[in-house]
Amino acid sequence: MPLTTYWLEHAWLGTYAEPGVALEAADGRITAVRTGVDAPPPGAVVLRGFTVPGLANAHSHAFHRALRGTVQVGSGTFWTWREVMYGVAQRLTPDSYFALARAVYAEMALAGVTAVGEFHYLHHGPGGTPYADPNAMGEALIAAAREAGIRITLLDTAYLSAGFGAAPEHHQLRFSDGTAERWAERAGALKDRDGVRIGAAIHSVRAVPADQLSTVARWAEERRAPLHVHLSEQTAENEACHAAHGVTPTRLLADHGVLGPRTTGVHNTHMTDADIALVGSASTGTCMCPTTERDLADGIGPATALQKAGSPLSLGSDSHAVIDLLEEARAMELNERLRTHIRGHWTAAALLRAASADGHAALGWSDAGALEPGALADFTTIALDTVRTAGPLPRLAPETAVFAASAADVRHVVVGGRTVVRDGVHVSVPDAAGALADAIAALRD
Known part of the structure; x- marks a missing residue:
C-alpha cells in the first residue's frame, strides 16, 4: 500500500x-506523526474535526x-428479555447471519468502531445439528x-449447560458442543488471518460446568489468545453459584485458572x-457495557x-440497544x-x-489504539461543528467528544490505512440503514 x-x-x-x-501511513501502519503542521501538505487527505485512535467495541452479540x-x-427482567433473544437466535442461518452482521x-464503523469483539455462541443449526462446516456461523461473522x-x-x-450442570434447554442446543473438549476441537479449526483474531469465551459460570472451565482456559493460554467471560451480571447467577459451589462466580473462575491478564470479565456488576x-490482583480486565446494563x-x-x-x-455495546462507544x-x-x-x-x-487502547488490548490488538509510529493505521474523526459539538474551544475536544x-x-473512519467511512457515509455499505432494515425484516415471524 503506497x-x-x-x-x-x-x-x-x-x-x-x-x-x-x-500523519503518514503505509502498509496499514502509521509511519510518522508530525505536529505543528498548520496547513495541509500538498496531496494530503484532510480530516477536519477531532481525530482519535479507532474505537474498540470489546463486547458484541451481533x-x-x-x-x-x-x-x-x-x-420485564433480563430473564424475560432472554426468551425474546432465543426466538431471534432460532431463525438465523449462516446466510442471514452474514447479512445481519x-x-x-x-x-x-459509522460510529467510529474499528475493531469488534464478537462474543459468539450461536454455533450450530436448529436442534444443535452441526453445519457441514462446523464453523459456518463464525465464518459468516468474519466475512x-x-x-x-x-x-x-x-x-x-x-x-x-442450561445452568450449573443442567442439560441445555431446547433453545440452547444451537449453542452447545456437548463438552469443552468438543468445543475446543471445533474452535481449534478457526485461524487468525489479516484483520481477524480468534479468541475464546466462557459464556458464564452457569453455562460451563466447573470441571470444564480449565479446558477453555488452557485452550486460550496455549494460543496466547484473549479469553472473555460474562461475570456476575445478575444477582440470580451469584446466588445459584453459591448454591451449587459455595463460592462466588469470581472465586470459582480463580480456582479453575480462568483469571489472568489476557482474561476480561464482562459486566462484573455484582461483586x-x-x-x-481477585480480579485486580490477576490483572483481569473489566468490560463495562453501560447502555445494555441500564437497558x-x-x-x-x-x-x-x-x-x-x-x-x-x-x-462494549453488548446487546446493541444503541451502538455508540462515546455514549458508553x-x-x-x-x-x-x-x-x-x-x-x-x-x-x-x-x-x-x-x-480505544484498552479495548483493543482486551481483544488482542495491542498494536492498535494510539496515533503513533508503528501502530495500526486505524483512526476515527469526530466533527466539531455539529449542533452537539460546536462552541467549545478546540483544546477541549476530548471533553467535547466524550x-x-x-x-x-x-465523520471519517480509516482502518489499516483504508477509508471505511467518508463524510459520514460508509464506503462499501452506503445504505447501512436499508441493509439493517432488510436483514432484520427477514428474521421476523
Whole structure:
C-alpha cells in the first residue's frame, strides 16, 4: 500500500488535543506523526474535526441488534428479555447471519468502531445439528466484518449447560458442543488471518460446568489468545453459584485458572470486595457495557474500585440497544456520578483510552489504539461543528467528544490505512440503514 499523508485538524495524542498534525501511513501502519503542521501538505487527505485512535467495541452479540425496539416494549427482567433473544437466535442461518452482521458492523464503523469483539455462541443449526462446516456461523461473522471494513476478534464461546450442570434447554442446543473438549476441537479449526483474531469465551459460570472451565482456559493460554467471560451480571447467577459451589462466580473462575491478564470479565456488576481484589490482583480486565446494563436493569458495576484494584477497563455495546462507544464512555462516568453523588471519576482522556487502547488490548490488538509510529493505521474523526459539538474551544475536544458528541458526529473512519467511512457515509455499505432494515425484516415471524 503506497504512503498516504493525512492532515488532522485536531488529534488526540494520548492525553491532549494537538492542532495541525500530519500523519503518514503505509502498509496499514502509521509511519510518522508530525505536529505543528498548520496547513495541509500538498496531496494530503484532510480530516477536519477531532481525530482519535479507532474505537474498540470489546463486547458484541451481533444478532441482538435485531431486538432493538422490540424488547423495549413493556416491562420485564433480563430473564424475560432472554426468551425474546432465543426466538431471534432460532431463525438465523449462516446466510442471514452474514447479512445481519454485515449491516451491524457497518453501523459500528459509522460510529467510529474499528475493531469488534464478537462474543459468539450461536454455533450450530436448529436442534444443535452441526453445519457441514462446523464453523459456518463464525465464518459468516468474519466475512461480515471484512465486508464492513472493521477488524474482528471472534471470541468463540463455550456454552454447554442450561445452568450449573443442567442439560441445555431446547433453545440452547444451537449453542452447545456437548463438552469443552468438543468445543475446543471445533474452535481449534478457526485461524487468525489479516484483520481477524480468534479468541475464546466462557459464556458464564452457569453455562460451563466447573470441571470444564480449565479446558477453555488452557485452550486460550496455549494460543496466547484473549479469553472473555460474562461475570456476575445478575444477582440470580451469584446466588445459584453459591448454591451449587459455595463460592462466588469470581472465586470459582480463580480456582479453575480462568483469571489472568489476557482474561476480561464482562459486566462484573455484582461483586464483593474479595471478588474485586481477585480480579485486580490477576490483572483481569473489566468490560463495562453501560447502555445494555441500564437497558436490562442489571445495575451499576464497581468500575472505579475494579480499576483501582488493577483491572483495565474497556467498553462494549453488548446487546446493541444503541451502538455508540462515546455514549458508553460517557455513561460509565455518569453512572458513577449517580451512584456516588460525586463528579469527575475519570478524565475525558481516561475514558477515551478505555474506548480505544484498552479495548483493543482486551481483544488482542495491542498494536492498535494510539496515533503513533508503528501502530495500526486505524483512526476515527469526530466533527466539531455539529449542533452537539460546536462552541467549545478546540483544546477541549476530548471533553467535547466524550461528554457531548455521539455516533452521529463521526465523520471519517480509516482502518489499516483504508477509508471505511467518508463524510459520514460508509464506503462499501452506503445504505447501512436499508441493509439493517432488510436483514432484520427477514428474521421476523
